[in-house]
Amino acid sequence: VDLSDFDPGYTGGLGKKEVEERLPDLTRRLGELQYLLYADQRYGLLVVLQGLDASGKDSTIRRVFADVGPVGCSVVSFGVPTPEELSHDFLWRYHQRTPARRRVVIFNRSHYEAVLVERVQELVPRETWERRYHHINEFEDLLAAEGTVLMKFLLHISKEEQRRRLQERIDDPRKRWKYNPGDLEDRKRWDDYQAAFGEMLTRCNMPTAPWHVVPADRRWYRDFVILEALIGRLEGLGLRFPDCDPAIEGARVE
Ligand code: AMP
Ligand code: MG
Numbered sequence: 719v720d721l722s723d724f725d726p727g728y729t730g731g732l733g734k735k736e737v738e739e740r741l742p743d744l745t746r747r748l749g750e751l752q753y754l755l756y757a758d759q760r761y762g763l764l765v766v767l768q769g770l771d772a773s774g775k776d777s778t779i780r781r782v783f784a785d786v787g788p789v790g791c792s793v794v795s796f797g798v799p800t801p802e803e804l805s806h807d808f809l810w811r812y813h814q815r816t817p818a819r820r821r822v823v824i825f826n827r828s829h830y831e832a833v834l835v836e837r838v839q840e841l842v843p844r845e846t847w848e849r850r851y852h853h854i855n856e857f858e859d860l861l862a863a864e865g866t867v868l869m870k871f872l873l874h875i876s877k878e879e880q881r882r883r884l885q886e887r888i889d890d891p892r893k894r895w896k897y898n899p900g901d902l903e904d905r906k907r908w909d910d911y912q913a914a915f916g917e918m919l920t921r922c923n924m925p926t927a928p929w930h931v932v933p934a935d936r937r938w939y940r941d942f943v944i945l946e947a948l949i950g951r952l953e954g955l956g957l958r959f960p961d962c963d964p965a966i967e968g969a970r971v972e
Contacts, residue, residue, distance in 0.1 A: 833850050
């Protein structure tokens with residue numbers, strides 16, 4: 719997969735207004751499906767979000783999951799690993815946080831950083847990250863076989879849109895707290911990241927754990943694409959309310 723084949727500004731011929739009008743119904747539908755997933759008890763859902771700085775990971779979580787109840791849903795954000803985390807295998811800190819059955823967990827960054835930032839910044843040697851693709855596939859295969867539904871989204875933005883958003887973090891006092899000089903260092907390695915994304919998409923796109931490349935220059939289209947994908951997948955699971963004890967049928971509460 720070559721990411722340059724994908725247009726970050728793609729909108730499928732749809733207009734902002736028509737899509738924005740549909741978003742409330744879609745977020746509501748996702749909320750209903752999450753309720754059903756919780757009741758059904760057979761599956762957990764792991765949503766993986768990857769993307770460069772300012773690609774919109776936080777805002778996606780806020781907007782796409784707006785109508786999902788917090789009882790069954792949580793977000794885990796992964797930053798620089800701690801010394802303890804580094805003293806284990808690279809999947810250790812991620813596996814602990816995967817969803818139990820019934821639950822939705824959103825990974826804001828994920829185990830893929832092991833073949834992204836760690837590769838691009840040369841935090842580990844090539845032979846280490848090279849073998850990780852295989853282990854990631856095996857890990858996800860294990861999760862899927864044990865009842866975890868995996869949905870992986872790469873928020874794909876253009877270099878110009880990232881420039882605009884990082885500049886805004888500098889210029890807007892309400893966003894300045896998000897500014898991190900390290901983001902500019904990563905931006906200098908733009909091409910290396912695009913190559914690392916391409917290899918990740920090529921080598922870790924399993925039928926049970928597919929990648930979705932999301933055109934993310936426009937927030938409304940990004941949210942629309944992710945909502946449609948999540949709803950389609952959850953609807954395909956045949957979720958249902960569990961059978962109840964027949965003795966309850968018709969019982970009266972005094
Ligand atoms: P943020 O997503 O803005 O909160 O930043 C989290 C930071 O943690 C980013 O700069 C990532 O590059 C960094 N990070 C995440 N995972 C890893 C990892 N496995 N190794 C090194 N740095 C990481
Ligand atoms: Mg950063």
